[in-house]
Amino acid sequence: MLKLFLSISGRINFLQLARHSTTYVESTARLQFAQYVDFATINQEYILQKGSGHYIIAFDLSYRPKSGRATAGIGKYWSGAAQTTLWGLEAGLLSVIDVDNHTAFHLDAIQTPAKQEREAKGINLLEHYGQAILWAAPQLTSLSAYLAVDAPEPMTWNVRFIFAKKEFIDRILTGTPLQIISRLRKDANCYYLYQGPKKQGRGAPRKYAGKINWQEPDLTSFNLQYADAHLRLYDGVVYCKFLSRNIRIAFCQYLDENHQVSAHKIYFSTDLQLPALMIGKYYLLRFQQEFLIRDGKQFTGLQDCQARSTAKLEYHRNTALTAINIAKAEQWLNRPKAERGAFSMSSIKTFYHNHLLIDQLFNILPEDTKMIKNHPLIRQLYHFGAIAA
Template sequence: MTIKANQNVKQLIINILKTEVFSSLNKARKDFIFSVLWHILSIKGRINFLQLGRFSSYGEQTFRNQFEKEFDFFSFNGHLIKQCVPGERIVVFDPSYIPKAGKSTYGMGRYWSGVAKSAKWGLEICGFAVVDIANNTALHLNAWQTPSADELKKRRLNLLAYYASLVTENAADFKGFSDYIVADAYFSKKPFVDAITSSGLHFLSRLRDDSVLMYKYKGGPTGKKGAPKKFNGRVDPQNPDLNYFTTDLINEDIAIYSAVVYSKAFKRDIKLAIAIFFKDGKEIARKLYFSTDINQTGEKIVSNYRSRFQIEFLYRDAKQFTGLSTCQARSKNKLDFHFNAALTAVNLAKHDWISTETHSTKPFSMANYKTLYNNTLMLERFMCMFAINPYSAKNQKIVKELLDYGKIAA
């Protein structure tokens, strides 16, 4: 017996697997994908082969074998995103540190941990997500595991070049969601910016406070010998020249000024947005944001960059609730499957949230959805074993109460 509460997410998985992209998969493989995504969503505690084997009809060894096979999570999540995010979207990129012990696992090395503010031993994934601007939430698109330093050396790549290669190799697919790639200030470097723009995408990020930026000269010929004058002095972010800058937004919390300027580091024109943040009428911070699209407004640049942080919440939910950092595997294929399955499970819960009428007033809570799906899993088991009809008039109210048991109060 199936309880109606989980029909949205279950039917969503089935419908996506019925699309032409997955026509080559046999029924056994589709059934497994359905099972693993549903159980990642509904099992509380660690998500690993042992746990999955305990709660599902498949054995532990089946999960180990099936995780080794490739699955197109990029297309799966792409279908899901296009269904629930019809409006404005941006593609966000951010690496994430995954703790892991040992030395024999693929990709082991020292990677930067933003939480620890230091490099730590473990793994790293390079995650791409699509941010739904209207609902201000990120949905996972795909993640690639970062190779070890030795492997990158064999490929004659540094870490930044590897990150850039992921964008250029998948640029055509990213353009199906947005023309804009957003990443944090670490990626504001010429090789990375050049790689993205050469692939037909625009790049948004934040600049260093001491970046060398030049005003574009707007006057006529000076009459002096030599090359025509190109620049008219250096931009001082503390005292922007309002003859060049336009005022995009001013309120009690923020003021945004924008202008097309020349970046010495990037050796190109960029659209610069200076954002000044206020608290209690006093300035508390001043940040420089930019876009390679010189026609984009400063307000849009700042709002899109600030939406980038939604990918951090995506990683947080996956680590806390869907086992992103609890994989038992050591091989490349199994790790890739596990990382993407964990993040995709969060997508399924978010799709369920977006499809509800109250999503605009009720914030997304992965903890509540985890509790709901866990309760559903247990109730389905009890009702199947005891032959109870959940749809009878007498049981419907009781079932609803049990499904909400343990949820965080709104």
């Protein structure tokens, strides 16, 4: 099934699977998709075998359009591309970011239940997202101690600023050993920690030294970790009021051509020992998950499933994204770093499609012709039409 997802050009649905397979008919493919497969464990083992060993976990939401009202999980969800809520389906995607190889692997996809189902269970969206991470905690904690979650663009702070919330972060920190990495609003309500002399006499000791004005912060309270002509990065521990906890921040000031501060961003981690340089690096690497989702939508049929049940929809999503894991490990990571170049899912799809056609050709030819299948000139045809052979 994974090879078919890599070999079929165009839409990937039950009819296409039957057309391109000598094993499946359409009804067999539908029955296969109804089976439960523990993709999280399968992908975990595969990543441990093929990856560098230096990972962080990323969690993000993926919207896909879907018409009708009979599909499980159907409803209105936020679409990042349209910057509004649209009718369709949503899934929470857990990915493993390979820090040393600068790429993302798929781990698991969990469909978001419809509003009626959530109300019947007595949970909201945020509780569902947290529970999805708790379910996968055994696989996640075997790979990394850090979970990086997205922070939306400023125009959507009030719409979907869901992960940097106390309810979500407390649920993850109390239910798993994971530490959170994310980004704060530019005007986040934070306070300097008081570092002066201790109070003598009765009464609680002073904890904070005033609210932080991020437009004009007291930089003497932070440590400069990096500076160049375009960026200054400061490290520090502050108290975040809406999270009700101390956090470590990576405060980035971006400079214009006159070396004046033109903008700033505040990355943070609940791990108070993680250096600011690593906080910024890990959060920015989270974006590799977006490339994984893009390749799934463009090349492995992530949005093509025709089924309506939760089991079949999750099977399709996980197969589409796991196929990218296979392609990435077998056709890209197995090369030395100096020879890899850019990862091209388009070229890999071309390779597997040509491979399928050539295999089918030799299956219908006489038996004695199969001896030339491994001839170098024949094998060149596998890469015919690829962008990067």
